[in-house]
Amino acid sequence: MKVTVVRSGGFAGIERRGEADSADDPLLAGLVGRVDLARVPPPGRIPDQFVYDISIDGRSASVGEAQLTGPLRELVHHVLGPGG
Template sequence: MTVVRSGGFAGIERRAESDSASDPMLTRLVGRVDLTAVPPPGRIPDQFLYEIDIDGDRTTVGEAQLQGALRELVHHVLGRA
């Protein structure tokens, strides 16, 4: 799984990868996330955008749409980087 955070005021990109085979918490979080149900990012100036790739399923999420299990998942992966 890969998470890329971009945007924000400074436009600095942050990238992190994690493997659920070595991270049981990641496996639980991935099981709670449905990327097809994520709304597209709104056009909000200087917001962070998160590109999420889970085994080839990809989506881009705006900071405002990052909620619940998806938020936990993104913070878990970025926090391990």
């Protein structure tokens, strides 16, 4: 499965993007299996927070940094890499 993560917002408004394929990455495949994008809460209205747009094989969701927890957080940081 193709996974795309785009981080935007924050104080400086700099966008970061990452893409990965779970077919080539067993750790990512495990994380994808633990994430349900349909249950992701919408981003809250918090000034200067990062917002993550996550797409997994055509299914997508946006989540605010404050709501980014558990397997979803692990998946985002895995795809974006260090500093993501």
